[in-house]
Amino acid sequence: MNGNAVLIVWGAAACAMLVGWLLQRATRNAGIADAIWAACLSGGALYYAGVGTGSALSRGLVAVFGGFWGFRLSMHLLTRVLTEEEDGRYRQLRAHWHGSEVRFFALFQVQAALVALFSLPFLAVAENPVTRISxxxxxGVTVWLVSLAGESFADLELARFRRDPRNSGRTCRIGLWRYSRHPNYFFEWLHWFAYVALAVGSPIAWTAWLGPLLMYIALRWVSGVPFVEAQALRSRGDDYRAYQSETSAFIPWVPKPERTSDLRKA
Known part of the structure; x- marks a missing residue:
């Protein structure tokens, strides 16, 4: 059942990404891929909860936690897609690829494959036969609550900062953004450890570790921090370089003394 369930999630995600690719052709906004990715993970968690062979406790937890996490993230990303211009990362790719729709189609389908891969921690929990709370x-619940609150606050702080026209060309340094250049990414990564804990006792518990491992690689070195910071340097220049010199890249930490404040005011 496990293999078939993963293939079904992959197939559903591939179809959803096909629709997303067609939408981005019409709107010229490839950011829809991110919203669909999160929505597909939410759907994957709910599907595994329905077909899993684990206890009702385990399946209920993955339905609520995985389903809600993906739904919240998807709605947040969709709001940005509908209210803002295309993310700078995708604009850069569009320019670099000379608008090649074939490459964008491949990118969307890679996202579908990643849905199947990142859904494995949900399956590990849904297969957990443990019936008593331990x-x-x-x-797991504590990690999930802390990470959801942290990511939600970081998203709200950044959205509020970006809505103020006086902050155009400036870098957000309020709240959690004072301690990490990417607090939203940090808490998104932390969130995956919840399923590692909830999968203890599952016959495929090891697959739950793929969540935090792959998410860290993706956010820290592939599609997260490098792309976002390259775009930030293009759009905010010296202000963002000062921010880089003062603030932890990923894990929240006490900021360094502001030695470049005069440069930011210039």
Whole structure:
């Protein structure tokens, strides 16, 4: 059942990404791929909860936690797609690829494959036969609540900052953004450890580790931090370079003394 369930999630995500690719052809906004990716993961969590062979407790937890996490992230990203111009990362790719729709189609389908891969922690929990609440459940729930609150606050702080026209060309340094250049990414990564804890006792518990491992690689070195920071340097220049010199890249930490404040005021 496990293999078939993953293939079904992959197939559904591929169809959703096909629709997303057609939408971006019409709107010239490839950011829709991110919203669909999160929505597909939410759907994957709900599907595994329905077909999993684990206990009702395990399946209920993955339905609520995985389903809600993906839904919240998808709605947040969709709001940005509908209210803002195309993300700078995708604009850069569009220019670099000379508008090649074939490459964008491939990019959307890679996202579909990643849905299947990142859904494996949800499946690990849905297959967990444990029926009694344990310390691992307490840890998992705590990690999930902390990470969801942190990511939500980071998203709200950034959205509020970006809505103020006086902040055009400036870097957000309020709240959580004072301690990490990417607090939203940090808490998104932290969130995946919840399923590691909730999967303890599952016959495929090891697959839950793919969540935090692959997400860290993706955010820190592939599609997250490098692309976002390259775009930030293009759009905010010296102000963002000062921010880089003062603020932790990923894990929240005490900022360094502001030695370049005069440069930011210039």
């Amino acid at each position: 310390a691992w459940h307490v840890i």
